[in-house]
Amino acid sequence: MEAVNLKKDSLIIANKKFNSRLIVGTGKYKSMSECAKAIKLSGAEIVTVAVRRVNISDKNKPLLMDYIDPKKITYLPNTAGCFNSKEALRTLRLAREIGGWKLVKLEVLGDKKNLFPDMIETLKSTEVLAKEGFKVMVYCNDDPLMAKRLENSGADAIMPLAAPIGSGLGIQNKINIQIIRKQTKLPLIIDAGLGQASDATIAMELGCDGVLVNTAIAKAKRPFEMALAFKNAVIAGRQSYKSGRIDKILMGIPSSPSKGII
């Protein structure tokens, strides 16, 4: 069997190669410098960003681009906070205008309390964006049928939630994630709901191509250490998945030979 060479095991999204399989969000940090340091430690090459009004009364406010260089790190504009297709499309068209961003994350929320995606609006938006030449990574629920529909509508990556955004509950429906894995060749990235590094390992062991984490790092008591923990967890999970785990059996089999016992 061929050895697992992670250097050649790149994550490819919309024909672009990435070495890191960890995508991190840039929200909820105490400061921009804390955010930038955590990103560096996480090894992430893609970060999600939000599109918002500039503060016209305080022009000296620090800008994200001054801390995280978009030439070195791929910005993934996100539609977080949009509750319908119209708002999401408007946001991403503006994001593209800032500087040619075509790789985007679509997230259309349906409920302010649980933040679950509105899949009807999400599906509609995916179709429009794909036709307009966007490369769309789509936040969705863990429903294999909906994932298939997104794929047929031109999505470039399927991003099912593990649990509600910011909940830290970890993967709630492993079976559905595995079914989605089996049915699609598109990048499958767990988005939202992870709480600790081992959740990322589980996602990778289920065969996901990557994970997206924000709150679990940004709101950890020690974000820098947690960023590093997630980096290692994603690598460990990927290596484990590629290594081919043993079959599960019910009874014990000794690890030492039974012959020659004194």
Next chain:
Amino acid sequence: MKKIKKIKIKINGKIKSINQDSTLSVVLKNLKFPLNKVAIELNEEIIDKKKINKIKLNKNDKIEIVHFIGGG
């Protein structure tokens, strides 16, 4: 001296008074925001940043200027 007439427009939800016949370019320059880091909408239509010096603003125009901030 001829008095310059003022008009009111909205920028990011805030009412601003500007000189009549001002171009979008002049208004943006006064805000001193790096243009390569923002996107601009005029009355909900995205504006090509290369054309802002040709666009004259009218009374009650609504401008939105957005940029990237931290987000999940």
